[in-house]
Amino acid sequence: MASTKHEQLGLSNEKVLEMYKTMLLARKIDERLWLLNRAGKIPFVISCQGQEAAQVGAGMALNTEEDYILPYYRDMGLVLSFGMTAKDLMMSSFAKAEDPSSGGRQMPGHFGQKKNRIVTGSSPVTTQVPHAAGIALASKMERKNFVTLTTFGEGSSNQGDFHEGINFAGVHKLPVIFMCENNKYAISVPIEKQLACEKVSDRAMGYGMPGVTVDGNDPLAVYEAVKEAWDRARKGEGPSLIETVSYRLTPHSSDDDDRSYRTKEEVEDAKQLDSIHTFAKYLKETNTLTDQVEENMLEDIRKTVDEATEAAEEAPYADPDSTLLHVYSEKDGEL
Numbered sequence: 001m002a003s004t005k006h007e008q009l010g011l012s013n014e015k016v017l018e019m020y021k022t023m024l025l026a027r028k029i030d031e032r033l034w035l036l037n038r039a040g041k042i043p044f045v046i047s048c049q050g051q052e053a054a055q056v057g058a059g060m061a062l063n064t065e066e067d068y069i070l071p072y073y074r075d076m077g078l079v080l081s082f083g084m085t086a087k088d089l090m091m092s093s094f095a096k097a098e099d100p101s102s103g104g105r106q107m108p109g110h111f112g113q114k115k116n117r118i119v120t121g122s123s124p125v126t127t128q129v130p131h132a133a134g135i136a137l138a139s140k141m142e143r144k145n146f147v148t149l150t151t152f153g154e155g156s157s158n159q160g161d162f163h164e165g166i167n168f169a170g171v172h173k174l175p176v177i178f179m180c181e182n183n184k185y186a187i188s189v190p191i192e193k194q195l196a197c198e199k200v201s202d203r204a205m206g207y208g209m210p211g212v213t214v215d216g217n218d219p220l221a222v223y224e225a226v227k228e229a230w231d232r233a234r235k236g237e238g239p240s241l242i243e244t245v246s247y248r249l250t251p252h253s254s255d256d257d258d259r260s261y262r263t264k265e266e267v268e269d270a271k272q273l274d275s276i277h278t279f280a281k282y283l284k285e286t287n288t289l290t291d292q293v294e295e296n297m298l299e300d301i302r303k304t305v306d307e308a309t310e311a312a313e314e315a316p317y318a319d320p321d322s323t324l325l326h327v328y329s330e331k332d333g334e335l
Contacts, residue, residue, distance in 0.1 A: 019279075022060075023275065030047050033045045034254065042093045044254055045093070047251075051181050053077075053219040056077040056078070058078060061230055062082075068146060070129075071111050072150075074183075083116035087307070092104075092111075093312070100113045110123070125152065140173075154181075154200050155194060166209075170238065171208070181246070182243050184247055185261075188258075199213045209238055209240055210232075214245070216245045219275065222242075
């Protein structure tokens with residue numbers, strides 16, 4: 001019997017089922033957040049829907065015990081792969097004191113968790129790219145063997161931070177992977193109005209590194225590309241630029257009305273390629289996933305999301321007296 005695509009990549013059935021379950025968990029958390037927002041319980045949602053395959057495929061290709069990630073604001077699937085939990089993400093969305101990213105001080109999507117080497121980003125997009133280059137430089141200077149991965153949207157690839165960070169990494173052959181999650185829109189600006197070249201990955205040549213574009217709806221294709229880049233980085237061969245192409249299935253955020261810049265038919269067409277469905281189809285066709293296993297997964301995820309939501313709703317907000325912590329320097333307990 002011929003081996004399956006995931007077996008050819010060295011992934012067991014258990015690993016790809018874990019991959020699928022993490023994708024499902026990201027989707028179900030995201031769907032719950034939209035309901036909570038519309039119910040007036042949380043203020044803001046910036047969605048991962050349509051990009052889970054790229055995020056989880058990349059996360060599973062890394063060493064989650066040693067590597068560093070610098071995610072961008074949609075990367076729920078990536079941070080779940082690196083150890084964040086549904087409860088962590090709910091605490092952040094409810095802006096509660098237990099939020100590991102900022103203690104309730106930051107907008108949702110500013111993921112950060114020191115114990116899992118998830119480095120927080122800032123609201124101005126693309127600042128994580130030079131930061132990732134800096135962390136990779138530290139790995140090289142300290143003769144350590146960890147790899148850094150940072151992600152960003154295709155709109156961010158037009159920012160100065162992208163070009164400065166990727167150029168620095170190319171010059172110094174740093175162990176860093178730059179992954180562009182091309183979801184076709186920079187808020188309301190379509191890809192054809194953002195780039196003069198055909199692909200974001202075309203830019204890699206100018207910075208002395210390989211660039212590849214892969215199907216962002218196929219977690220195995222993303223896994224393969226990131227694993228190859230990871231191997232290059234570990235061997236001292238320098239950085240890589242990976243572009244994953246998918247589609248943003250939701251408005252830019254819960255404050256956006258996407259009907260002003262794209263048609264309902266366009267979105268519906270994109271949903272036919274939704275990785276949640278296409279990857280499930282692949283797993284069933286290879287006899288890796290059964291309907292019963294899938295139903296058990298969904299039931300377990302429903303319970304996890306319900307418990308996380310309840311915990312976050314009941315959790316306390318930060319003490320008002322802590323408002324100025326981490327804003328001004330402290331000495332002898334006083335500001």
